[in-house]
Amino acid sequence: MTEKQKEILSIAMELFAKEGFDAVSTSRIAKSANVSEGLIFKHFKSKQGLLDAILQLGQEAVEGLLTSLKEEDSPKEIIRQVIQMPFDMDEEQYHFWRLLYSLKWQADVYDESISEPIKEFLTQAFRKLNYGHPKLEAETLLILMDGIATTVLLKKPKNQNRLMKHVLNKYNL
Amino acid sequence: MTEKQKEILSIAMELFAKEGFDAVSTSRIAKSANVSEGLIFKHFKSKQGLLDAILQLGQEAVEGLLTSLKEEDSPKEIIRQVIQMPFDMDEEQYHFWRLLYSLKWQADVYDESISEPIKEFLTQAFRKLNYGHPKLEAETLLILMDGIATTVLLKKPKNQNRLMKHVLNKYNL
DNA sequence: CAAATTTGTGAGTGATTACTCACTTACTTT
């Protein structure tokens, strides 16, 4: 991948995440990335193709995270890691997730395939801990994490740490 | 308010909610509402003005809900009502909330003024019930409700009732 | 009833959109 390709992807992800896919024009992306507009279409075929490439890269990064979860077998540790996830994101992850969350609301593009495997792990973990309704418990925790991710992505609250500890405490961690 | 005005507002809210503010053109709104495009601008000045009018109406409807919460003084009942909120929406409320939630992700328009008063009520309720950290508890519940509202608005899950009862059960209700 | 105001139309506006294309420049391969 060329330097300019990487630059286009990086700038586009940041702009899409901050302002929304529809609100950012290919001409603005080209200017911000110091690249001719034509190059975007040479490499990514269309604006949608550019978005697809961004999502593809992010998806692969997420799968890396999942692998480390898979190797963990202590149920308490699995739950702890899931709860901690939204609280430690670097800037690139931050942009990716913000983009992904904003795309949920665009017509019919919602995709829950990312959280589905995590739900499986959580269900197993709650079952091992003898929770009454492990699947429902996993769904509820995931929904809570979705809410937490949303507030972190949108509001960057100051007392994230207190919130995290409070949630961990609710699950005796 | 004219019939055509109401029609414009209703159609625009539905389209904005389903496809996003940027993705819907004034020309499409006019066609869907069987109205000339000029009329939209005569009544609402700009596309942004149309959005503002929609949000204004929704805001007023929400304030009605808050009033009934205010009159409730049993802490358990307050918490129960907050938890039940996202599970009973009529179609118009559904469109309004979906629009509001999608707008969160547009650049810098996020507005938490709607949930702020609810947070106050909840904090008081948790305090009355001798929870250790009533404010943190209220924040956490609101974040969970935000996550639940998101899944209801996006996925319309089949077993909403089981989820609701599970959450109520977590708060001994 | 007449005047005035409001409601409504539809053809137009310049600006911006995603995208194309003929072309040059840089790098690889033989």
Next chain:
DNA sequence: AAAGTAAGTGAGTAATCACTCACAAATTTG
């Protein structure tokens, strides 16, 4: 070094965008 391929440019395109405006129809007011 010659030929072939990939990277990159920038001016152009038709379509669509939000918005305006001169005007007509309907309604309200004096």
